[in-house]
Amino acid sequence: MIRMKKMNKLLLIAISIVLLLTGCGGENNISKGDRPIIYTSIYPLYFLAYEIGKENIDLRIVVPAGSESHDYEPSIKQLKDIEKADIFIYIGAGLETWADRLLNSIISEEKALRASDLVELIQVDGAYDPHIWLDPLNMIKIGEGIKDRLILLDGKNKDDYNTNFEQLSARLKELDRSFMEGLKDKKRDTILVSHAAFAYMAKRYDFKQMSVAGISPEQEPSPKTIADIIDVAIDNDFKYIFLETLANPKTATVIAEEANLEVLILNPIEGLTEEEEKNGEDYISIMEENLVNLEKALVR
Ligand SMILES: [Zn+2]
Structure with a gap:
């Protein structure tokens, strides 16, 4: 009995030491460990880094599930965490207005990877x-840039990073092929969208976007713009208007009612909702859903 008590006490001490060493503090737990800390600004970059880095990296994201990426502001706590990053990956090109302020204050230029440069x-x-x-x-291009940086930082896992990147690249090429195939016989060439997020998709797959709001979804259109869009939608016999999941759909819904349009979702994948995260959705599965809706509007 005495022996048992002693054992228990020893065990308790051992646990306390482990807790002290690992600094187990739930959410606040930022222990450096031996894996590089990779911070990504928004979900598409998180997706790439996750697929390439897998268990070899300690991966984090700034804009959490369900938040709008254009007007996000990181908390003080997040800024402190970002300071510890070995690589900070962001889009640039005016998306994360907060990120430019971090460079050379919170995070050095050498640790940053700006995807829009690639x-x-x-x-x-x-x-x-x-x-x-x-x-x-x-x-694929951004993924390659991430892979190269990971290898530079953590050369011992070079083979893993290369293999993971090759697999990811094959999946993305397959996705590109299904878009090419699915959208090759278009009956229409323009879609009506709530937020002008789809220029890159439209260029690659040869269609046009007409948008209610600008590049940033909070740019609300004037009453005249709304009236013009309704006229164009009626004149051109549009049947669908695309809304995204995260932004305020108010204006687009008004246009849909006035011009008798059916609402479809075209997800700009700026972030996952908590629902999408729970259902195991990712960039590729959401792009596949986007393709189904695009085919409805452009091909059928
Ligand atoms: Zn956007």
Whole structure:
């Protein structure tokens, strides 16, 4: 009995030491460990880093599930965490206005990886469109950049990073092929969208977007723009209007009612909702759902 008590006490001490060493504090637990800390700004970059880094990296995201990415502001706690990152990956091209302020204050330029430097940018209404991830071939280019940086940082896992990247690249090429195939016999060439997020997708698969709001979804259109869009929708016999999941659909819903349009979802994949996360959705599965709806509007 005495022996048991002693054992228990020893066990307790051992557990306390482990807790002290690992600094187990639930959410606040930022222990460096031996894996590189990779911080991504938004979901599409998280997806790429996750698929390439898998268990070799300690991966984090700034904009959480269900939040709008254009007007997000990181918390003080997040800023402190980001400071510990070995690589900070963000889109740039005006998407994360908060990220530019972090460079050279919270995070050094050498630790940052700006995805928009890796692809050819498109201008929409005189401004760069940041939604580069909506072309699967851009995702391959950005993925390659992430892979190269991971190898530079953590050369011992080079083979894993290369293999994971090759597998991811094959899935993205397959996705690109199904878009090419699915949208090759179009009966129409324009879609009506709530937020101008689809220039890269439209360029790659040869269609046009007409949008209610601008590049950033909070840019509300004027009453005249709304009236013009309703006229164009009626004149051109549009049957569908595309809404996204995260932004406020108010204006687009008004247009849908006025012009007698059916509402479909076209997800710009700026983030996953908690629901999508729970259901195990990812960039590729949501892009496949997007293709089904695009075929409805453009092909059938
Ligand atoms: Zn957007």
